[in-house]
Amino acid sequence: MKTDTIVLGAGIVGTSVALQLAERGRSVVLVDRRGPGEETSYGNAGLVERASLYPVAFPRKLSALLDVALKRNPAANYHWDALVRLVPWMFAYWRASAPARILDYARHMETLLAFSLAEHDRLARAAGAKHFFREGGWLKLYRTQAGLQNERNEFPLAHSYGLSAREIEVDEALAMEPSLRPVFRSAVIWSDPHSVSSPGGVTQAYAAHFAELGGQVRRGDAGILARLGSGWAVTTDEGSVEAPEVVVALGPWAMDVLRPFGLRLPLQVKRGYHMHYNATGGATLSRPVLDEEGGYVITPMVGGIRLTTGVEFARRDAPKSPVQLEKTEVLARGLFPLGARAEPEPWMGCRPAFPDMLPVLGPAPRQNGMWLAIGHQHLGFTLGPVSGRLLAEMMTGEVPCTDPRPFSAERFG
Template identity: 80%
Template sequence: MKTDVIVLGAGIVGTSIAHNLAERGRRVALVDRRGPGEETSYGNAGLVERGSIFPVAFPRSLSALIEVARGQNPAAHYHWDALAGLMPWMFAYWRASAPARILDYARTMSTLLAFSLSEHERLAALAGAQHYFREGGWLKLYRTEAGIAQERKEFPLAQHYGLTAREIGLDEALALEPHLRPVFRHAVLWSDPHSVSSPGGVTQAYAANLTALGGQVLRGDAATLTRLGSGWWVMTEQGPVEAPEVVVALGPWARDILGPFGVQVPLAVKRGYHMQYRTEGNAGLSRPVLDEEGGYVITPMVGGIRLTTGVEFARRDAPKTPVQLEKTEPLARGLFPLGERAEAEPWLGCRPAFPDMLPAIGPIPAQKGMWVAIGHQHLGFTLGPVTGRLVAEMMGGEPTCVDPAPFSPERF
């Protein structure tokens, strides 16, 4: 089978790239070992995080580092046997988290984030997926004065980029979410983000519309990717597929595919867990809620309330160690009347991340016809559609919606 472009990886990023290419009349084969939206794009908090000007940075204060080292911070966990291999990456991550570089990050990421909602809305309308989306922003809760003081530092920068963050009182927070228990002292409502009730469902809807546009969604092994003359070849269950161009959008598995072609990138993973719960009585939420110092998010999803944990630094394929879930579940039960678990096992996923916290989007000059769109860290679901648009514009030689230079993989 011959096509114009092979897109490897059917998460939200790869699916959005394939969709945007198909909209432009390109013949596209979207290839993954699993179905669309069944890996990293399935297990997240469901936020289209328009307001994420500040990144999930590496702790800079000594007290915060000591808390993590002692296992006292439920938002972070690590495997001792993985730290030696991760140290160079973590040191670069620490350097990129310096205050001045955080401002550089904000300027750069704001260009992509400006299109995050509009591109999701456009694809959702085309795919008939609007019913998954809700407005109302998200609520951040703080148990201490120190926590809210840190959050207040973000308000001026948010305002500079036209975002709305409003500190609200306990009574107003409980009026917005009446089933929360008043175990917190402060709250901030970020109004710009949207959220969804099924990230996997959204991705699957976009993939279904891709097929309506003439694209193909195929099961296959990305590890079979082979240079074929001036083009590319990959094996699928439907047989071999050939194309002059390939896009690697494999998230945490990208290095496995890029390495054999001499493409080395400093990509690591931040592992994270989720568990879904039923609720007690008629309790419900209308938006995601972050317990900042508790280190977790609870989100209303199809089938219940999803609790999503923070970051675990470990080898990508190491066995599950849902320590953070065990620490945060009692905190979440104190905040909201969670019922019994609705899943037999905790879900584990890997957020692909570069130390500078920016994704890599663009061509690989040393490999003609190879493109990458990887490393979106905590913003993969948010940035999938705008990344899809940007890649399609670049591949077609069109004017681009944002300057792609800061995201070039050549920076490594």
């Protein structure tokens, strides 16, 4: 089979790329070993995080570093056998987390975040997925004054971009979410972000709309991508597919495909876990809630109340080690009346990340006809549709919605 473009990876990013290209009249085959939205895009906290100008940065204070090193911070965990290989990447991550470079990150990231809500809204309406979405922002809770002060430091930058962050008292937070218990001493409501009740469901709806536009979704192993003359070929369950262009949107598995073609990009993964719970006593939750110092988020999902953990640095394919879930579940039960676990074992996924915390969006170096949409770290669900739009505009010769140069793979040399 011949097509205009092969898109490898049916997470929110790859599905959005495929859909944006199909809207522009391209024939596209979307290839994944699983169904759309069944890997990394299934397991996140479901936020369209419009206000995420500050990244999940590497700790700079010695006290914070010690908390991570001694595994006292429930938001972070690591495997010793992974650290040696990760040291160069983590040093680059530490350097990129310097205050001046954080401001550069915010300036570049805002050019994508500015389109995040509108692009999701447009695709959701076209795909019949609006019922998954809710407004109301998200609530951040603080157990200490120091934690609140760290959040206050973000307010000036947020307000300079017209974003709404408001410090509220415990009573107002409880009025918003009556089922919470007052184990915190302060809170902040960020009003701009939206959230969804099923990130996997949204991705599947976008993929279904892509198919309605004539796109094809096929099962296949992206690892056997091959050069075919001036184009590309991949084998699927329904036979070989050939195209002059290929988009690699494989998230944590991108380098498995890119290394054989000589590409050496500093992409690593941050692992994370989630579990669903039943709520007891008629308890309800209407928006995502972050327990900042507890290191977890609880959010209402189709499958129950989802608890998502922070970051685990480990080999991508190492066995699960959900120690963070065990720690944070205790804290979450003190905050909200969680009932029994609704699943037999924790879900684990990997967030693909570059050390500067920005994604790569654009052509692959030295590989004619290959395009990249990878490395969205904690913002894959937020940025999927706008990343798809930006890449589709570059591929079809349109004027890009924003300057793509900060997201070029060439920044790594």
